[in-house]
Each structure stands twice: as C-alpha cells, then as structure tokens.
Amino acid sequence: MRAPDTMLPLIAEGLGFAAGGQAILSDVNLTIAAGRPSMIIGPNGAGKSVLLRLLHGLLAPTQGRVAHAGPDAARRQSMVFQRPVLLRRSVMANALYPLRLAGVPSAEREPRARAALEMVGLADLADRPARRLSGGEQQRLALARAAALNPELLFLDEPCASLDPAATRAVEQIVATLAARGTKIVMTTHDLAQAKRLAGEVLFLHRGRLLEQTPADQFFFAPTTAEADAFLRGDLLW
Amino acid sequence: MTKILRRGLLAAALALAATGGAAAQDRSITVASTTSTEQSGLFGHILPIFTRDSGIAVRVVALGTGQALDVGRRGDADVVFVHDRAAEERFVREGFGLERRHVMYNDFVVIGPAADPARIAGLTDTTEALRRIAGARAPFVSRGDRSGTHAAELRLWQQANTDPAQGRGQWYREIGQGMGPALNTAAAQGGYILADRGTWLAFRNRQDLRVLVEGDARLFNQYGVMLVNPQRHAHVKAADGQRFIDWILSPAGQAAIASYKVGGEQLFFPNATQPEPVS
Amino acid sequence: MNDIGTAAATAIDLVVTADPALARIVLLSLRVSLTALLIAALVGLPLGALLAVARFPGRGLVLSVLNALMGLPPVVAGLLIYLLLSRSGPLGPLGLLFTPTAMIIAQAVLIAPILAALSREVLEGLWEEYAEQLRSFGAGRLRAVPTLLWDGRFALLTVLLAGFGRASAEVGAVMIVGGNIDGFTRVMTTAIALETSAGNLPLALALGMVLMAIVLLLNAAAQATRQVAQRAGA
Structure with missing residues (x-):
C-alpha cells in the first residue's frame, strides 16, 4: 500500500504543554483536514500561539503527540510569525533563502521566488533591502517567502496584529488567494471580524483547553459552549 | 552579495601575495647581538659592505648580551656577537659556541x-x-x-x-x-x-x-664573536656564519669598523689582530 | 622645545617624501596584520557563530575562557610562541622564529579570541531573533552559522576592525618572535619602540602618527564600504 501524497489530515492526540511547572495547554484533541482556513481564536493567554508552534513542530509537546497522514511533513508546511523575521538581505534574497534550504533546484528558485513576490505585489521591490520595507510590506514578504515553498499547510500566527487596516486587507487578500489555491491555512487571530471573513472552521481555545472545533457559520451564530458564547458577546472571560 | 565577499577576499589575497616575499633574500644568517652595536648604528654601516661582498644578508636580533647568548643556546641564531667575556667563555665551555674571537672594543x-x-x-x-x-x-x-x-x-x-x-x-x-x-x-x-x-x-x-x-x-668594553656550535644545532648555517666571522676579523672588516663615526667621533676600535688586554 | 610639533612635522615629511625605509616598514606592518586578521577571522568568526547557536554543558566555561583569552598579555603570547617556534622547541624544525610568519602567528593567536568572543556576542542577538524562523525553514543550528555570519556582516566588520586595531598596535609579541630585524621583521610598532630606546622621541612619535593615520584610513575605508553596501541594499 502506498502512502498518500499528502500530510493531511494532521491529528493532535491528548496534546499538552507545560513550562516551568505551569500547564499552558492540556488535552487538546483535534484534526486539521484539507479545506477552508481553520481559525484559532480565544482570549489573550488562551494558548493560541503555543498550539500553533506545537502543531508546526517548533515546540515539543510535554504530553500527547502530533501525527501526520503522510511522509515529509516538515517540508510540506511553513509558518509566518506575528512579527516577520526578515533576513538582512534584499527582498528577492529573502524569497530565495528557504527555497535553497529546501533543496529546490537552482534553476527553479528564481522563477518561483518571483512568482511569489508578484502574488503579494512586491515584485517591483525585489532589489530593496527587506528591512527597509514598511510593516505591511514586510508581512507580505514573509507570506511570499512561505508561499514560494508551495506548502500544503501554512500556519499564520496573528499576521495582522501590528498592521493598519489597509495592510490588514492586503494580507487577508493574500491569505484568501492561498486558500483558494488549495493551501490549508491554520491561523490565530484575536480579531473576530477577521475570523468571520476568513474562517471555514473555528477552533476556540480557552485557558489552555480546546473547547470547540466548529464550522464557522455554526460557531458565530450558535456556539456550543457558554464560554464561546460569552467571548462572542465580548464579555470578559477571566 | 556573496560575490562581493568573494571578490574582496580575492583582492586581499592578491595584495598579500604582492607584498609577500619582497624582503626575503636567498642567503642569510641570523646574528644575535647587543642593542649597543645595533642602536649605535654600527651594523647599519658595516653589514651592507659584507652583504655586497658575500651575497649573504645578515639579520640582526638585538638583545642584551645575556638574552643574545640564550638565543644562541636555543639554536635560534647562527652567530653571537656580544660583550661580556666571562659569559662568552662560559658559553663556549658549555659547548654552545665554537671558538670565541675578540673583534673590537x-x-x-x-x-x-x-x-x-x-x-x-x-x-x-x-x-x-x-x-x-x-x-x-x-x-x-x-x-x-x-x-x-x-x-x-x-x-x-x-x-x-x-x-x-x-x-x-x-x-x-x-x-x-x-x-x-x-x-x-x-x-x-x-x-x-x-x-x-x-x-x-x-x-x-x-x-x-x-x-x-x-x-x-x-x-674597557671588549666585544667578542663566536659561531653557534653546529654539532649542537644541526641547522646552524656554519659556512655562511663562519664567513661573516672571518670577514669581520679580516682587515676589510676591521677597517669597516674603524671607519664608523658619529659626529666625527670613532665609536668602536677594532683589535682582532692584537692580543686582547685582560680587564 | 616643542617635541610634539617637531614630531608632526617629521611625520608629514616622512609621508610626503615617501621615505623608502618607512614604506617598507608600513607594507610589512600591513602584510603581517592583515594576514593575521584573515587567519584569525577564518577561525574566530565561525567559532563565534557556533558558540552563539550551540547549547552544551560547559558552554559557560568555554565563554569564560574565551573572554579571559581576550586579555591575554601580548608578551605572554609572544613567549609561548617563541618557545614553540624556537629551534629547541617542538616546532623548531620549521625554522619560523624571527620571520614575518612568526609575527603573523603571534598576532593571529592574540586576536582570534577577540574575534570569536565579540562575534559570539553580536551573533547571539541575531540568533535570538532568527532562531524560530530558521527552524521553521528546516535549518539546523549548524546551517544557521553561515546565515548568521552573512546577515551579521556589518556588525562583524566592526569586530574585524577591533581585531585589526589590536593586531597593528601590538608590540610585545612581535618584538619577541620577530626580533625587530632591520629590513626583515621590523614593523611600525617595533620601529617606534626602537626609536624610543634610542632617545629619538620626536621620530618615534612621528612614526606613531603615521601608524594612527594608516589605521584611521583603513577604518574610514571600512565604514565607507559599509555605508555604500547598506545603501545598495546588500
């Protein structure tokens, strides 16, 4: 029997993470399947970023495990951080860097990087020093860099947290484009309106526990748990 | 960008190669001597004459007599040219130097x-x-x-x-x-x-x-010269070192020493051909 | 009597007349110190980068030793290399004592720990910023080393200048292992020491001024390179 040519679904079983004796996440069970974006929401300190890092493999769980359907999972996923970490090089060199690491043949790198920059509208700035870009441009470059890898699964950790509305719109557009191309998006946000605009399903985290994993239309109109209901109404949960 | 780095390295390497080796001469000996002979300007006066005649460059390491003898003991010089008779005779007695000859005072x-x-x-x-x-x-x-x-x-x-x-x-x-x-x-x-x-x-x-x-x-301040014993240190350039000693004891070398003057005053008095006075 | 004025006039005169003896000494100084810098950089910078990313038991001790080595007295380094290179020492058969090569070795030994310790400091900050992103790209710690060295290049230029400054200003070690042989191993600093011994203080000071001018020029050139490169977006 041949292994399927996909890493999805990604399955977390009994996932927990503790640091310094303090449990940050406990007993998270979830399945990330191909399809529309999964938005992880929840109040500050719920453990959203930690969950993302556990799923991406940047943190090792203290309990439970993360499993993938297929081989080569590490190469089929990438991540964009809240504050983009750009190399002190040109825009183009930033886009090329992960391609070289991933072992993409050298002849393919430049066209792929350029296509990714075009997709985010930065092709004209290819020779600029990346660190001189505006905040929004930097985040778009980070998205292009991740997208150039053609990941099957893309994690986004609050990508718009420090952006103005125009830049936020641009980023959402890119996310929508990627999702439409079939890239599975898993994204954290604290912005409910944004979650509504992008989500296919919602994962609601509260105090380190996953309380809901619900299709978006259902979650926003009829959440299952009282906590989610309170969160949607804007009530303080703590 | 890496191209810039590579080009820089290449340029640096070329520059180093260009300056390298310029000072090296094929034949040379190392003489451990004293600051008094070096700093008085004597060597600057007589060594070019020897090098011109022999084709042998002389590299002088100027130290105190005790240190200069130590350099000879370790085999790091071919010839020792210093001014402490008792220490020089001990150096020869211990087998580090061959015959000690007096040169000038x-x-x-x-x-x-x-x-x-x-x-x-x-x-x-x-x-x-x-x-x-x-x-x-x-x-x-x-x-x-x-x-x-x-x-x-x-x-x-x-x-x-x-x-x-x-x-x-x-x-x-x-x-x-x-x-x-x-x-x-x-x-x-x-x-x-x-x-x-x-x-x-x-x-x-x-x-x-x-x-x-x-x-x-x-x-009275007597200077003596001796070859480092090649039986102790096989790499000693015995032939060229001896050639330097022979020259400095020869009439030509002695005349070169006598002709060195500062402000009209003669600084060193050759006495290789006379019996050495006992101080 | 205005010794400093005399020295300044002498310094200008030496440069204007392109005094050949001085030119030779300056060239040798540059050759020795730049070669030492190159060798020390090839060892020290990757070592600094490795120490910035590596976490292992005893790392603190290694860093302490490295920091202590930054303060290694040149005379001690010189003596150590003297004993190693002496004909009676373990490396005696190479015949390197009292040659420019011995001086290069001494300066490289003196500045390699400086380059390693300072680059470790500089690159550790960069590593903190990059670590997560590089791991997300699948780059291990070892693969991060060249990335950090390249991305930290402008800060490392300053580190290199510090190393060059120490190398070119050093006198104790090169005096011992080079022997200050006229026309062969005499560099700026040993020439200054020699003229000071001869009581020729204005000439010694003039040579010092020429040395400072050269170091200043090199620093200015490095800064200009850095600015042009940064503006060009490299």
Missing part, C-alpha cells in the same frame, strides 16, 4: 646629571665614583637585564667594595630594560648610569645628562 662611561650631587665629575677612578654615589644615596639607574653592560656594572660595584643592593628600591633603580630605555629613565630622574659610549653618542634624549667619568682602564 670601546669603553663605558659614567653618565650623570649636570648638577652632579655625588661630586664625581672628572674622577678617573670609577670605583671611587661609585662609592661616592652610594654614599650620597644619589639615584643610580641599573640595566638589571643580564646584559654585558649590566655585568660590567656589577663587576665595578664589586671592585668598589660596595653592595648597591642595600639601596634597591630607593636610590638604586634596576629597570630590567635595554640601554636606551635605561638612559631615558636616567634622563627623566636625573640619575647616574653606566653606559656604553656607542649608545650614548647615538642617544638623542639627553636632557641635562653628560659624561662625568671616563678613561679608566676598568671601563
């Missing part, structure tokens, strides 16, 4: 401040001068570095039946450095000092120092 002088607090100016008995300095507890700067001049100074104190060690840290100041730094110190502190005449004549920072005692037979 000059003399030591006692130098001190013009004010001369110990009243030694004009004396011709150096031992009396040293006794007066010790009696007056006037500052005296000692090389303190096992050099030939240091050895001569200690010998003179002994002949004066005076132990300067009692004034150590007070008026007797051992600085453990070469002739030049010692003269700089004496100039700065208004101290007395024993110096070789060659270095004194070439020395520029005299301030109010002057020669106070000279012409005493005890102030």
